[in-house]
Amino acid sequence: MHIPDGILGPAVTLAGYAGTAAVMAVCLGQIAKRDDPRRDVPKAAMLTAAFFVASLVHVPIPPTSVHLMLNGLLGVVLGWFAFPAIVVGLFFQAVMFGHGGLTTLGVNALVLGLPSLLAFALFSARHRLLPAAPWSDAAVGFVAGAGAVAAAVVLVAVVVLAGLPAHVDPDLERRAIQVFALAHVPLMVIEGVVVAMVLAFLRKASPELLLGR
Amino acid sequence: MSCLDLERGVAESPLNRLDPRFRIVACLVLAFAFSAVTALWLLPLMVALVVGLVAISGLGPLTLWRRLRWPGLIVLLLVALLPWSVGTTAVVQLGPLVLYQEGLATALLIAVRFGCIVAVVLVILTTIPVPVLIHALRSMRVPWLLTDLALLVLRYLHELRHTLERMRVAMMLRGQPLRGASPRALRAWAGLIASLALRSYVRADRIYLAMRVRGYGEELAPPWSFRAGARDWAFLASATAAASFLVLAERAW
Structure with missing residues (x-):
């Protein structure tokens, strides 16, 4: 889910770059506190590439197909690396594949990256919120996956409508946001279920992957 | 390895011989200037500038079309819906549907700005081999x-x-x-x-x-060294002048 070039004016897009720089500084600061920050770079890169590839695949759901966003899963698995990973992924999509945009790179990074960091925060706090059990990981995984998509959808709708170079009637604006959000409900549910299942699988097969953040 | 499969002639184009760092800055300057345009009379100037860049780059129209063909659902939706839903000045009424002048202007603005920015990124940035692009970004701190x-x-x-x-x-x-x-x-x-x-x-x-x-983490000599010449400065100055003209014209008129 990207906002393409041409829709938003420079006030919004430059603010997006400034916001992304601020969030990036926080993430890089957290990563720099580790004993050997370089050690985690290949792990983050491999997982970024894996999720990037997986998010490009269209899941056939007749009569149409959807592609997963996986920003919630990225946050849960990569932690502070999620935001830099999203920026790198968006940069490649804009420059290599022509998806998204260059002027909107900052806004898109915030739209996808902030929900991703929220998913990370939620997953990190899961044992304070719920008893430690496989079902609680799955429940938090569902909320993190579906919630990250929902947050991104609402942010995209609000930013696009607020940034349009024309005055839009507030009633029409509200209805458009509702329709856009409702159209994405199936994707939110599917993404939530898939993230919950992925986390259940990883918890069994390689729990250190969920702890090594 | 480039972001694009370079066509014959593109690799040898004058644009492709420029310092990648200057191309990155010029691309950003032009893209942001294009995104600032809201006056319809400036759109033909933007298009002319992009056509000039495409001509210098040696990129064929087919490559450009392939990239512009799928403009993204959001742009398509906005361009299709805005003329019928935004504005107060009716141009045509087709039963319950009213075509508004303001919505039509906004849709045209979004479509042209989108096309011009994508074309500029394609011509200036996408033709840089990706590893060179990343090393250029590294050298820009x-x-x-x-x-x-x-x-x-x-x-x-x-x-x-x-x-x-x-x-x-x-x-x-x-x-x-x-x-x-x-x-x-x-x-x-x-x-x-x-x-x-x-x-x-x-x-x-x-x-x-x-x-x-292999020495990861140690200070090694960068695989590419970039050196700017008069042509690079001239290109950046031209791009900045064109961008400044668009922004100033937008405010002045």
Whole structure:
């Protein structure tokens, strides 16, 4: 889910770059506190590439197909690396594949990256919120996956409508946001279920992957 | 390896011989200036500027069309809906539908700005080989973590794409469904994603050790050294002048 070039004016897009720089500084600061920050770079890169590839695949759901966003899963698995990973992924999509945009790179990074960091925060706090059990990981995984998509959808709708170079009637604006959000409900549910299942699988097969953040 | 499969003539174009750092800055300056335009009379100037750049780049119209063909759902939706839903000055009424002048102008503005920015990125940035682009960003003081991450993601992207494809075929041969939104199909997709993540995670440690052996983390001479000449400065000055003209004209008139 990207906002393409041409829709938003420079006030919004430059603010997006400034916001992304601020969030990036926080993430890089957290990563720099580790004993050997370089050690985690290949792990983050491999997982970024894996999720990037997986998010490009269209899941056939007749009569149409959807592609997963996986920003919630990225946050849960990569932690502070999620935001830099999203920026790198968006940069490649804009420059290599022509998806998204260059002027909107900052806004898109915030739209996808902030929900991703929220998913990370939620997953990190899961044992304070719920008893430690496989079902609680799955429940938090569902909320993190579906919630990250929902947050991104609402942010995209609000930013696009607020940034349009024309005055839009507030009633029409509200209805458009509702329709856009409702159209994405199936994707939110599917993404939530898939993230919950992925986390259940990883918890069994390689729990250190969920702890090594 | 370039972001585009370079056509004959593109690699030898004067644009492609410029310093990548200057091309990155010029591209950003032009793209942001285009995004600032709201006056319809400036649109033909923007288009003329882009046509000039395309002509210098040596990119064929087919390549450009292939990239512009799928403008993204949001742009298509806005261009299709805005003329019928935004504005107060009616141009045409077709039954219950009213075509508004303001909506039509906004849709035209968005479509032209989108096309021009995509074309500028395509012509100036996408023709730079990706590793060179990343090293140019590094020399412009983009944090090492971002450039290292970008290089490694690039290195393993295609490989993991093939791995995922092989895993999909294997799952289909085993009779696991990858179609529909049934719990079985979603479980199969989740298994596929988790397996790919696990394989990547396990492999990452070996990659790190191999990188350390090759000197990762030590100060090494950069593989590309960039040196700006008069042509690079002239190109950047021209791009900045064109961008400044658009922004100032927008405010003045």
